[in-house]
Amino acid sequence: MFDSCEIAGRRFVPARFLAPMAGYTHSAFRRLIAEFGGCGALWTEMLSARQILNEDFAKSPWVKRRPIERFVFYQLMVRQGDPIEKVVNRLLENGADAVDLNLACDASHIRNLKAGSALFSNIEAMRKIISETRKYWSGLLTVKIRLGDRRPDWQPRLAERVKMIEECGVDAIVVHPRFFEDKFKRTARYETLNFISSITTLPLIASGDIVDKDQKIFDKLRPAHAIMLGRIALIKPWVFVDWDNPTKVDYAAVWKKMFDYIKEDFEPLIALSRIKMFTKYYSSNFLFGNVFRNKISNVEDLNEIQTIADDFFSKTPAILSNPIVENF
Ligand SMILES: Cc1cc2nc3c(=O)[nH]c(=O)nc-3n(C[C@H](O)[C@H](O)[C@H](O)COP(=O)(O)O)c2cc1C
Structure with a gap:
């Protein structure tokens, strides 16, 4: 399962990706993962969109990419007022493969910037930022979300946002199926993927607590087109290649x-x-x-x-x- 998937006409083999992790999925770690192989696409850590303008793509470990990494999603933390056209142009000049917008991070310093989960809560601001990114970035565009706030009406609120994301022309949604308040407690709520796939035709990429080929979990992940592995890849950077070809590790x-x-x-x-x-x-x-x-x-x-x-x-x-x- 998750051997391949198609997103906006592009085939990913396998459909198993490295999750974005701030402080961890820098150029050195992505190089290590890519050298092991078996990973269909890699995510950068969350990058401040406006900071992209100051980075040296040949040297900066946050943005530089080696050919061995093949396909890299640049994950952006965007806030209202960011110069999106300039940021996108900078990514284009440097041959970025894909852009992912972070609408999931609930850390207080990100919320204080009205980004991440705060942007997800503000549907009009979110619409503006996604539409503007779509206007300038014609390549593959994804967003990463959680389920929203844990409140009785979370489903209609999520449906409203997912519909808007789809209308803005996003190509796929990465879902970490936990509420913001969950942080990393309890296991990811895979059962909610059925609901999300019922409200959108966009491909879903599932993230959260996936560590190996567990058939019981795979049954619940069925609505997803692809999966992401995060912390387990920090523990076992060979996890992707091990999936199909068990590897002896030094x-x-x-x-x-x-x-x-x-x-x-x-x-x-x-x-x-x-x-x-x-x-x-x-x-x-x-x-x-x-x-x-x-x-x-x-x-x-x-x-x-x-x-x-x-x-x-x-x-x-x-x-x-x-x-x-x-x-x-
Ligand atoms: C240390 C750490 C940093 C993270 N940083 C980001 C980030 O920059 N952007 C993001 O979208 N998610 C971030 N996440 C969430 C992961 O991408 C992933 O959704 C989450 O860890 C659940 O997957 P896992 O159980 O496979 O680790 C981070 C998670 C961890 C543990």
Whole structure:
């Protein structure tokens, strides 16, 4: 299932994508995922639309893309008053494949900018931003949403928004089927996908708690055309290729590769934070991964982190076959 799908006449093989994750799906991580293979498309992390104008596409780890990544969706955090035409032109000049608008992020600093979930709540502002993006961006355009606020009338409110999104000419909807208030609690509400597919003809891309080929979950995901994997890909960057071709993994070598790629793409101070962030998730693979995670948490030097990692992996840490997917 999810071997392929078609969105706006473009075929994706497989229909299994890397979810956008702020702070994580930067150029170094996308390179790692792409090298393993098996991923149909990759999402950048959420990028401030107006910041796109200041980025150097040859160097910036937020926007640069290597040929091996093949198809990358640039996810934008757009706010009212953003110079959308200029932003789109900049993406076009730099050969962007696709654009995704974030209407899902409920973090307070994003809401305060009237973006993400705040934009989803303001239907007229949302319509304006989507229509303007569609006017200038003729390529593949998606939006990422949640179910909205948890309130008795959530269904008609969601239906009104989905209809508007469709009328604006969006090509597909990425759905993380949780309410804003859910944050990451309880499992994703896959049962709501039936309702969403009944109110739109647009292809749906489902995101949330998908970690492997679980037939019971797949039955519930049936209304979706494609799926996205998020946190499990941070724990197991080989998860996509493993799906069809179980892969023997050298855990130490994968960590070292990520370390080197982050060092190559980021300046040292940010590299330090990004390697610590990645290690939080990656260490979930190990029985005593929390020890590794804690040991590097206060280290301020990249070489020291590498020494700690070498020491950890030299002791052949016990691997957990089903690591717990947490939200760090
Ligand atoms: C650390 C982290 C950062 C995230 N950042 C973004 C983001 O920038 N844009 C977005 O649309 N969703 C973001 N999400 C949500 C994910 O894309 C995804 O929908 C969610 O994690 C559920 O999928 P999963 O259970 O496979 O992780 C983020 C999630 C996590 C855990």
